[in-house]
Amino acid sequence: MSLNHVRPWRNIYRRKSRQIMVGDVAVGGDAPIAVQTMTNTLTTDVSATVAQVQAAAEAGADIVRVSVPDEASSKALKEIVRESPVPIVADIHFHYRRGIEAAEAGAACLRINPGNIGDEKRVKEVIKAARDHNCSIRIGVNAGSLEKHLLEKYGEPCPEVMVESGLEHIRILQDNDFHEFKISVKASDVFLSAAAYQGIAEATDAPIHLGITEAGGLVSGTIKSAIGLGNLLWMGIGDTIRVSLSADPVEEVKVGYEILKSLGLRHRGVNIISCPSCARQGFDVIKTVEALEQRLEHIKTPMSLSIIGCVVNGPGEALMTDVGFTGGGAGSGMVYLAGKASHKMSNDQMIDHIVEEVEKKAAELDAAQEAAE
Numbered sequence: 193m194s195l196n197h198v199r200p201w202r203n204i205y206r207r208k209s210r211q212i213m214v215g216d217v218a219v220g221g222d223a224p225i226a227v228q229t230m231t232n233t234l235t236t237d238v239s240a241t242v243a244q245v246q247a248a249a250e251a252g253a254d255i256v257r258v259s260v261p262d263e264a265s266s267k268a269l270k271e272i273v274r275e276s277p278v279p280i281v282a283d284i285h286f287h288y289r290r291g292i293e294a295a296e297a298g299a300a301c302l303r304i305n306p307g308n309i310g311d312e313k314r315v316k317e318v319i320k321a322a323r324d325h326n327c328s329i330r331i332g333v334n335a336g337s338l339e340k341h342l343l344e345k346y347g348e349p350c351p352e353v354m355v356e357s358g359l360e361h362i363r364i365l366q367d368n369d370f371h372e373f374k375i376s377v378k379a380s381d382v383f384l385s386a387a388a389y390q391g392i393a394e395a396t397d398a399p400i401h402l403g404i405t406e407a408g409g410l411v412s413g414t415i416k417s418a419i420g421l422g423n424l425l426w427m428g429i430g431d432t433i434r435v436s437l438s439a440d441p442v443e444e445v446k447v448g449y450e451i452l453k454s455l456g457l458r459h460r461g462v463n464i465i466s467c468p469s470c471a472r473q474g475f476d477v478i479k480t481v482e483a484l485e486q487r488l489e490h491i492k493t494p495m496s497l498s499i500i501g502c503v504v505n506g507p508g509e510a511l512m513t514d515v516g517f518t519g520g521g522a523g524s525g526m527v528y529l530a531g532k533a534s535h536k537m538s539n540d541q542m543i544d545h546i547v548e549e550v551e552k553k554a555a556e557l558d559a560a561q562e563a564a565e
């Protein structure tokens with residue numbers, strides 16, 4: 193339960209954006225911030241792509257993007273959409289035909305820049321296909337592929353040129369009376385991204401898709417994204433996010449959720465609070481947390497668990513968590529339930545026991561949630 197009314201320093205005031213639909217997922221307005229990822233299989237390899245989409249959805253992805261570079265991929269997209277448990281965004285670059293094919297194949301959204309797909313007739317055809325098939329559009333401005341005329345005007349990628357590029361694409365959609373769009377202004381540089389996003393957030397009420405592009409590998413990309421996206425989200429900017437990592441899409445989803453969880457913007461699964469451990473630990477904190485992370489992956493109910501090595505911080509952390517364990521002496525520790533010391537448990541049975549306690553608590557919380565609905 194949020195206690196932000198008594199902890200105002202935790203409040204984040206989200207920018208008010210228009211709401212659009214990406215398939216059955218609402219994006220913008222007061223909708224939860226959606227977590228996205230992108231497949232990295234060959235789109236023509238339908239079974240591999242569907243498996244990746246399903247794994248990402250299982251990890252919590254609300255929306256998944258798939259590249260559509262050629263006609264064969266458009267054909268494969270139809271099957272992928274049919275098998276996918278979540279809405280699919282088709283990633284299109286330059287080819288207006290791919291845009292039309294993707295809309296016809298059932299994509300929930302096209303990631304396409306209308307200014308880059310040719311003359312007005314082509315633009316109109318893509319917009320018509322999107323409209324006819326209930327398909328929204330994401331304008332995806334990227335510092336690495338800005339329009340030549342704008343780069344000549346500004347000299348180099350900068351926040352202003354990214355905002356201007358975004359507004360040019362927006363104008364094309366609006367001139368065609370198409371308003372079901374969201375926008376991103378990504379750069380691999382955190383400062384450039386953050387400034388461009390702040391600029392576009394002021395210039396439009398369109399929902400904003402956040403991302404730091406080409407962020408890097410699992411560790412460096414996670415840190416870069418946490419800083420870039422974290423700061424923007426903290427400012428209230430962002431309606432959907434994608435963490436770009438040179439890693440499995442499932443990792444992108446996990447990192448995306450962790451960023452949202454850290455800011456209290458979305459909750460899913462068990463939020464484990466654990467100490468780094470030191471010579472005072474009453475059990476092996478690091479190994480225990482590793483094991484629990486795996487054993488509790490199936491829990492989707494938002495809840496908290498503290499795993500703390502000793503009484504220095506254990507009882508204090510346990511006060512604020514649903515389930516807690518604090519190391520003690522003589523090979524056992526204390527289990528806390530709803531913040532209160534409940535019973536002792538030996539270290540060698542503790543992992544199985546904590547899993548049981550968490551499952552029990554999750555079932556209780558689910559039942560309470562159902563009763564409240």
Ligand code: SF4
Pocket residue numbers: 467468469470471472473474500501502503504505506
């Ligand atoms: S809670 Fe205890 S075991 Fe954990 S880091 Fe602090 S002093 Fe060390």
